[in-house]
Each structure stands twice: as structure tokens, then as C-alpha cells.
Amino acid sequence: MSDHITLVGNIVGELEQRSTRGGGPIAAFRIAVGERRLDRERGEWVDGHTNYYNVSAFGDLGAHALHSLRKGQRVVLAGRLRLREWENEAKRGVSADVVADAIGHDLRWGTTRFEKAARSSDSSAAANGQEADEPTDEAWALPGGGDEGAGGAEMVGAEAGAGGGAPLSVAGESRPF
Numbered sequence: 001m002s003d004h005i006t007l008v009g010n011i012v013g014e015l016e017q018r019s020t021r022g023g024g025p026i027a028a029f030r031i032a033v034g035e036r037r038l039d040r041e042r043g044e045w046v047d048g049h050t051n052y053y054n055v056s057a058f059g060d061l062g063a064h065a066l067h068s069l070r071k072g073q074r075v076v077l078a079g080r081l082r083l084r085e086w087e088n089e090a091k092r093g094v095s096a097d098v099v100a101d102a103i104g105h106d107l108r109w110g111t112t113r114f115e116k117a118a119r120s121s122d123s124s125a126a127a128n129g130q131e132a133d134e135p136t137d138e139a140w141a142l143p144g145g146g147d148e149g150a151g152g153a154e155m156v157g158a159e160a161g162a163g164g165g166a167p168l169s170v171a172g173e174s175r176p177f
Contacts, residue, residue, distance in 0.1 A: 005081040005098060007053060008106055009033035014071050020058070027062035029055050029069070031077060031098075055079070057100040064117065065103055074106040 009031045018026040035048030055077065057065045069075065079100040086093055105112040 003081045004101075005079060007031060007033050007077045007079075007098070009053075009075070009077075011069055011071055011073050011075060012052065015066055015069055017066055024059055025063040025066065027055075027057040027065040027069075029065075031055055031075065051096065053081075054095060054097045055100055056097070057103060060117065061100060061103065065100075068105075069103070074109050076104050076106050078102045 012030040012032045014029075016028040018028050020026060031053050032050050033053065034050040036045050037048055038044075039046045056062075077098065077100055079098040079102075082097045082099070084095050084097055086095060
């Protein structure tokens with residue numbers, strides 16, 4: 001059994017590229033999650049205890065992590081925690097391993113730029129000398145795809161009125177889902 005966990009911390013060391021038995025990409029790295037608190041007597045921030053987690057990201061997430069993340073960057077990570085007991089000749093202990101479900105930069109400390117990845121069918125068409133279709137927003141479509149179940153909803157905001165100042169929202173039925 002695994003527990004779902006969200007971590008905010010810094011990447012320790014360079015990401016390591018591994019692969020599954022089937023050849024799929026895996027990004028392996030460590031993340032340090034530290035505690036900082038204000039010492040009111042001294043009037044300054046002090047570092048508390050730091051926990052270290054081994055992280056594995058599989059498939060497209062792993063490939064994107066290898067391309068996007070670097071040592072020292074602050075990230076937000078959601079995944080499944082497993083505590084693993086280990087033993088060698090000298091000592092024994094417990095390590096915290098996380099299989100990542102989602103990873104992103106912590107925007108509190110800087111900015112990042114998102115590039116939507118090409119879908120695998122687009123890249124295979126390009127490899128065969130065919131032109132890939134124009135990028136679509138299908139990946140960002142409402143759940144259920146197409147119009148079925150969308151209740152006539154339409155997207156309003158960023159693309160509907162570029163520069164119009166309207167916030168990005170979904171208009172349509174007032175009932176949730």
C-alpha cells in the first residue's frame with residue numbers, strides 16, 4: 001500500500017536517466033524538504049530538520065523531468081510514498097521513496113515556461129516524412145471530450161478575448177460537473 005504525498009523542496013544532485021525493462025524512460029533524483037522557522041528571540045529565520053526523498057518519475061513524466069529539471073531547483077511534487085527498509089554489512093535503515101505523479105517548478109521563487117509536448121502520433125508521422133497536424137487544444141478539452149456531457153460549455157477568457165482582460169473561466173451550466 002502507498003500513501004499519497006505532496007512535497008515542496010529542492011532537487012539534490014543531477015537527475016539520473018534510467019530505463020524500464022521495456023526501454024521506457026525513468027528520471028531518478030533526490031529532493032530535500034527542509035523546515036524553516038522564525039526564531040523570535042534572535043529575529044531571524046533558522047533551518048530545522050531536513051528530510052530527503054528518493055524520487056522516480058516514469059514514462060513521459062520522467063522524460064519531461066529529465067528535459068526540464070536541474071539540480072538546486074525548487075519543485076512541487078505529488079506522488080505515492082513508500083517506506084523501504086534496507087540493510088548492508090555496516091548498518092540498516094529506512095528510506096523514503098516517492099513515485100511521482102506530477103512535478104512542477106515552485107513559482108514562488110521564479111518563473112518557468114511551459115511547452116506542450118508533441119503527441120506520440122504526431123512525432124511518428126513526422127518520422128515517416130509526413131507533416132504533423134497543427135497543434136490542437138484536445139489535451140486541454142473538458143472531461144468527456146467533445147460536446148457530449150459538456151452541457152454547452154464554452155471557454156471564455158485567454159483566447160476568446162485576447163487583451164480583453166476577462167478572467168479565464170468556463171461558462172455554461174451552473175451545476176457542477
